[in-house]
Amino acid sequence: MTSKKLKKTFTAAFLSGCILSQNFPALAAASDTTDWLKESPFRQDITTEKSTPTESVPSETETVSPETLSTFQTEAETEAETEIPEESKSSNNTASFLMADNSDTFSQILQEATLTPSYTFDSLNQDFSWKELKTELTRRINSYSSKWSVYLKDLTTGNVISINERAQESASLIKLYVMGAVMQEIQNGNLEMNDTTKHLLDEMITVSDNSATNELVRYLNKDHDHKKGMKKVNAFIKAQGFEYTHEYNGLEDTSLWYDADTKNTTSAKDCGRLLERIYRGEFISHLASRQMEELLLNQQVTYKIPSTIPSESRVANKTGETSDCENDAAIVYTPKGDYILCIMSCEVSSKSSAVDSLQEMSSLIYSYFMNRDTSKVSRQVEATAKETD
Secondary structure, three states: HHHHHHHHHHHHHHHHHHHHHHHHHHHHHHOOOHHHHHHHEEEOOOOOOOOOOOOOOOOOOOOHHHHHHHHHHHHHHHHHHHOOOOHHHHHHHHHHOOOHHHHHHHHHHHHHOOOOOOHHHHHOOOOOOOOHHHHHHHHHHHOOOOEEEEEEEEOOOEEEEEEOOOOOEEEHHHHHHHHHHHHHHHHHOOOOOOOOHHHHHHHHHOOOOOOHHHHHHOOOOOOOOHHHHHHHHHHHHHHHHOOHHHEEOOOOOOOHHHHOOOEEEHHHHHHHHHHHHHOOOOOHHHHHHHHHHHHHHOOOOOHHHHHOOOOOOOEEEEEEEEEEEEEEEEEEEEEOOOOEEEEEEOOOHHHHHHHHHHHHHHHHHHHHHHHHHHHHHHHHHHHHHHHOO
16 A cells, blocks of 8 residues: 555656656746836836636626626635635645755746646647647637637737638627727827726726727717717718727617617727737827727736736737627737737637637647747748848
């Protein structure tokens, strides 16, 4: 009996060591990001709360309240507090004992690795090229029965992956364009960036408030008429060259539905192009871009793309969800290069499965960026620059 227990303990310790050694580069990446974060032009006091829904997700016709967000967080914390079997505790204790001479840091890293979602381990072990990444994302999307589209852009190299580009139900992603139209009117001097406007913009973006959105659309018309304000939103969208985006109806309030049989639309690429222009300071103006970026960085609905991004990186995002849609559009800032990721899924039969699939693709993409050879990326950028010259 003693021999069997020793063998079992040794095996558990050996496996724990293997996991640590395989994933140590990714886990240790945060140690050399301090300078990068200090150099970031964005606020340092913004933290990302990561939570995952288990049963229901608010639809576009619901305001995402702090109580709802608190429920998501509580459910996630409850899962994290699930008691670990005694056998696993024994294995972890043995691994910690074997590494005690190295310092407490190893024990902390091992604990963090143990808490990492299983799909992160799978994707970290895959060394994809950009072409292989596109092939894998395409394979996954084609295996889903619902309507999916993905837009990914490497902001360092300019490489793009666009799969199933088309108009799809926007849900609350339409709020990105309302935000742009409002900022344009402020830039033109037709609106004032006062406390009320700031509050409505914050509510519309950070907690996806529908009433705030409808009110901002009214502000776009001097008579405070929503339908006329919506025409200004669509004129702005057309002028900015967003091909698949259109607002047909107000949000939630049925009195503002002018074409009830038609859904507000956008596309993954349209959202991606908008976010990139914000990122580069080219959307409306540099100041307006930084203000919009700040709103997105303060996002409180973070259970999709942001939930897969470790604390070493940051996310500015806007979600959209209805009874059968799960969308998310994000700028992801990482120590090894920033990128734009927009994922849209509609006509889904299971919202929880759609969220799982979205998270898995996001994790795979993040792993690609964190594991790539940055020296090769630099050479590619230099070569491209020479060709341009």
